[in-house]
Amino acid sequence: MRRRHFLLAATATLAAQTTPLWADIGDALFLTAGNTPDNATWLVGLTASGDIRFKLPLPGRGHAAAAHPHAAVAVAFARRPGTFAIVLNCATGDTVAKLTTPAGHHFYGHGAFTSDGRYLLTTENAYDIPDGRIGIWDTEQGYARVGDVPSGGIGPHEIIRLASGDFAVANGGIQTHPDFARSKLNLPTMRTNLARLSATGTILSKIELSGEMRQNSIRHIAAAADNTVVAALQWQGPPTKSAPLIAHFAPGREAALLDHPATARLNHYAGSVAINASGTQTAVTGPKGGHVLFLNASGAPSDSPLSSASGVARHKDGLLITCKGGLALYHDGALMRIAIPARGVGITISWP
Incomplete structure (x- = not known):
């Protein structure tokens, strides 16, 4: 199983629901997606010891998954510019629901649940505008789509829930359109930022990378307990220039770019x-x-x-x-x- 991105690590949280809880399925569950040698695309659920819990065929390439905070449920997303997402019962591997983006939108491969589990938020491209959007899906209405809000930039890639209950969104700044496959359409003028959104979708703050670093696309992010966010960057500027590929975003501060002595080994x-x-x-x-x-x-x-x-x-x-x-x-x-x-x-x- 060849895989470009690791999708999910889901741990137990207690809640009284009819759906199995994470604690009910035992060890932490990891989801990964990839192609088998015959180029079939699969989503695989693994235990922490490496045992396979389930395998699910996908209609196209997968990218990442979002874990429900309580129930043993995860949502697996298509890789950009895919339009499908699959809601899974992770105790059984059964499909709970299938999501499709509205016309003119595609997924960027990531999503996150609100802390109470009521809503799923998804990163999307409204590609004809163009604009980054956060889709809102109501889990209590069978994952019905109930609207969308601005992401705070172009190319929102990953969204994560912070310990505070707010969300961090990595707006990578790169404009794309499915008519042009995966081509990057605005590199000379791109601007990348990390936005912080409330649980209701209000943009609370944005931290931009300035100067020539505006071409250092913020893509994947992780958060510490104090709501500090660390980001993995992808350099879109001149290939002859060496640029840091790690950034820290602390609340109320400017971005701190961290230059690692082995950065060049990552090939931008x-x-x-x-x-x-x-x-x-x-x-x-x-x-x-x-x-x-x-x-x-x-x-x-x-x-x-x-x-x-x-x-x-x-x-x-x-x-x-x-x-x-x-x-x-x-x-x-x-x-x-x-x-x-x-x-x-x-x-x-x-x-x-």
């Missing part, structure tokens, strides 16, 4: 980002460079080669990263073990 492209459970380690992957960058709580850097290092998710023992052929577990920046799946649809994973 940071993939995913995650912070470990204790908040002491951040990992940023470089799928094009086959490398992972680490920063500890004091900002001390380290790095590790890892072929096709792509998605990263929090694991109880550190940080779990998808790589060529399997999953790699890191603790404090050190590689602990790798799980290698068997080839084909009958995928199995074992931990050494």
Whole structure:
């Protein structure tokens, strides 16, 4: 199972619902999507030990997933410019609902639930305007779409819920249109920002990358307990220039770009980002460079080669990263073990 992005790490939260809770399904569940050797696209649910919980065929390439805060439910999204999303019962792997964007919109591959689980918020491109939008879907009405609000910029990629209950949105700044496939249409004038939205969709603040760094597209983000956001960046400026690929966004402050000594190994492209459970380690992957960058709580850097290092998710023992052929577990920046799946649809994973 070859995968560009790791989709989800969902942990247990207690709530009284008829739908199974995360606690009811046992260990933390990880979702990943990819192509099998025959180019079929699948979504796979894995336990923390690497066992397969379920496999679900997808109508196209998947990208990421959003976990319900209480119920054992997740929503898997199409990769841009796809228009489908699938709501899953993660206890069984059954499809609960299927979502389709309204005409003139497509998904950017990410979403997040409000803290009470009532609404699902999705990042979307209203491509004929053009404008970044946040779609709003009501879970109590069978995931009916009830509206959308501005994202605060062009190209909203990832949206995450903060500890405060507000949301952070990575507006990558790149204008696209499905008539032009995945072409980037506005690189000379693009502007990237991190927006903070209330649970009702009001834009509370925006932090832009200024000057020439406005071409450093904010794509994937992760948040610490104090609502500080760390972002993985993708440089869209002159390829001859070296640019930082990690940024910190603290509430009420300007963005802080962090230059890691191994940044060049990522070839201008940071993939995913995650912070470990204790908040002491951040990992940023470089799928094009086959490398992972680490920063500890004091900002001390380290790095590790890892072929096709792509998605990263929090694991109880550190940080779990998808790589060529399997999953790699890191603790404090050190590689602990790798799980290698068997080839084909009958995928199995074992931990050494």
